[in-house]
Amino acid sequence: MPATPERRRAARGLAATAAVLASAAGVLATALPAGADAETAARGATHSGHSGHGRTVDVQLLSFNDLHGTLEPPQGSAGTVTQTQPDGTTKAIPAGGVEYLATSLREAREGHRYSVTAAGGDMIGASPLLSGLFHDEPSVEAMNKLGLDVSAVGNHEFDEGSAELRRIQNGGCHPEDGCYEKGKRFPGADFPYLAANVTDEKTGKPILKPYTVWKHKGVRIGFIGVTLEGTPDVVTAEGVKGLKFHDEVETINKYTRELQRQGVKSVVALIHEGGMPASGSYDYDCDSPGPGDGISGPIVDIAKNVSPQVDALVTGHTHQAYACSIPDPNGVPRTVTSAASFGRLYTDTTLTYDRRTRDIVRTSVRSANHVVDREQPRAKDMTALIKRWNALAAPVANRPVGYISADIPGRGLNAYETPLGNLVSDAQLAGLASADKGGAQVAFMNPGGIRADLAHKASGDEGDGVVTYGEAFTVQPFTNMTNVLDLTGEQLLTVLRQQVSGVNEKQPRVLQVSRGLTYTLDLRKAGAERIVTDSVRLNGEPIDAKKTYRVAVNEFLAGGGDGFPVLKEGKNKLVGPSDLDVFTAYLTANSTPDAPLAPPKADRVTIVK
Known part of the structure; x- marks a missing residue:
């Protein structure tokens, strides 16, 4: 049986650090990822790579985004991913559902001594009734069981306002609807939600942690989380009342410097903003003919301006699938990924960590998206979770x-x-x-x-x-x-x-x-x-x-x-x-x-x- 999230966290030594605000300016460094094709990256994901006893170790970064409380397999076009076949035709593959996502992530972690799981925002909000009826408490419970280590906030995390987002983080029963199960109090998210570029209008301070540092056996990787600056344009005025949303690039660069001063040289940015690849196939090569040539949209400008000291960008919002290499401010390609939406894909990225420099060797970064297909076994604990919440929702849902x-x-x-x-x-x-x-x-x-x-x-x-x-x-x-x-x-x-x-x-x-x-x-x-x-x-x-x-x-x-x-x-x-x-x-x-x-x-x- 898989270890519980709590034991897994203890074994891996996750450490979340509160952040202190710092002054803004720009920094430059050197970096380089290589965009591997899906098949090569898939082969690379089957073993740990470096043993962990030498100068470098391979850290597995698993990521997904835009789950939107979709616990059961999504229906219609939202429940498939498109795959390009060798003859150029495309094939629709049924995908998604947390029962299958849990199985995929747990199997992907096997054999990896260093593995961290991150999300690019919109984990909740705009959810199906099974989760939305209960203010997304079922989805947070599911993500705790999935072993999610950290997530950026997305615009939909603000659908019910900042006070509700804090409840989602810290726990407690809903102020109006109360507790949904007798004798049970909602515990909140086991993982930190990061909101580096969202501040309180009165205090000027971030409403949640701006970053966290993942630690395991001497390896330290900082995660900075931001949502799109335009969140007020896509959320009701009530949902963003009393909040200010700041420039993504300026914020990430600011907290990258903060982490560097703390000796954290390896940094991953979780950005709830995305791009549009030229193809809708999840296995499309967006680095053809050159790095990042096959993708457009807001994430391109963001990626080109985020500090080179950031080693990888996990993105979302556009519900698209890509694993690209977009040049950083020094013109050096850097990995930028997104795993579509609704738990249909997950991204497996290998980050090679140099113990001496405490930085990622960007020439060794490789990444690929993988289908959460429905041919694999369902995770029994997720099946039980869905069954329990469905029983509570049935009188309303089945009418x-x-x-x-x-x-x-x-x-x-x-x-x-x-x-x-x-x-x-x-x-x-x-x-x-x-x-x-x-x-x-x-x-x-x-x-x-x-x-x-x-x-x-x-x-x-x-x-x-x-x-x-x-x-x-x-x-x-x-x-x-x-x-x-x-x-x-x-x-x-x-x-x-x-x-x-x-x-x-x-x-x-x-x-x-x-x-x-x-x-x-x-x-x-x-x-x-x-x-x-x-x-x-x-x-x-x-x-x-x-x-x-x-x-x-x-x-x-x-x-x-x-x-x-x-x-x-x-x-x-x-x-x-x-x-x-x-x-x-x-x-x-x-x-x-x-x-x-x-x-x-x-x-x-x-x-x-």
Whole structure:
């Protein structure tokens, strides 16, 4: 049987150190990783490498990110990873679920005298009902059992505010819902959550530890954790109230210097920000033709500016899979990894530690992602955990709320319009259209708020086509309140333009729109001009710039989230029910076992390429 996390930690000598704030400036050093291909790295991960008795020892760094409380195997497209075959075709492999993730990590650790497990944030938040119903206590319990040593915070760790995040770290029963099991008090996370670039507005101090130092048999590696500076743009205002979010690079460099002064020469940065590889295959070589050439996005600039004294970057947020080598400020390649999301992959990185210099030999760094496939045995302790929490959730989770005739996909790379996005926005329009509910004429839904597909054949026992409350919750887990507000026609057009301009110009955030609104998106143009103004119609009529329209959105968008500041200008706001309540009510009212709901056509946005 595998050792308990507590015994494993004792054996490995994990030591977490509180940090002291220091002044900011830049530093330079030398470094070098080599990007190994997946097969080579996989072979390297099967043995310990250096014996541990000489000058150098191999330290195994296992990492994953963006679990989002996904304890059970995720459904639909969120439950597979894409693999490129030798003939160039691709294959979808079912993956994910903590029962399998636990088995994968435990087997990966076998034979390694030095092994540390780290995470890149968003471990909780936007979670399926099994975890979200209990404020993610089940997921924290699972991560404790997984043997997680350290994690950065992600933006979703702030979904319920900083006070709740501190409870997740330190333990204690929920202030409103109390304890969920008689005689049991939530113990909190066994591992430190790191929030180096998140400070209290009043004190200026980090709200959690900025870094920790892992120690074992004379080896010391510092871990610095940051979330994306733009967290306030993707979290409700209430969730980040009283907090300041600082530049990722400046923060990491600041605490790298702090660790260096303490004699900690080996540093790993856990960064909840990521990139977009050119291929969606987990085994894609993003270092072809050269280091980092196959990846784009915010993490590239971050990696190129983080101090060379940082030896490796574990990243997340974009839910992508990559193990790249991006040049550091000295132009020397450095390992940057991400393990997709929902526990479908884990990354195995070998860090060769030099006992004399106390630093990582970056020429020896190798890394690769591995599939958490569902052909392997389930971890029995995780099965028991899921069964126990499922029993508590069953009265709520298993209640049927609707019926569908086929899969309704809602997520996907570069999907400008999805059937489920249309369904969700249609539900908001229908639920808020009457005068007493707000008089909505059109509804917008942010695609990031749709967290899963609706699968016709679910993993439960309720039968094909049945949509349970738990499945609906997985689609919309935030329970944002709906808002209906006045926008002029010109402001409504600005909403559409802000999808592809401003902060969204490089990576558009195309809103899902309710029935009746149609327009053309011309990708051959740049910025706001990509919205063809003359094409915008509401119920067949052109938008009148001077006319007032009643627009339904969730409270996140109403606060200007996702780069839509014009929505904050809305007037005569009426607050309605939660988006989840509106969604489930629509499913119930518009489907029966004999007349299930068909997937809406994705024909509201015309794409010109």
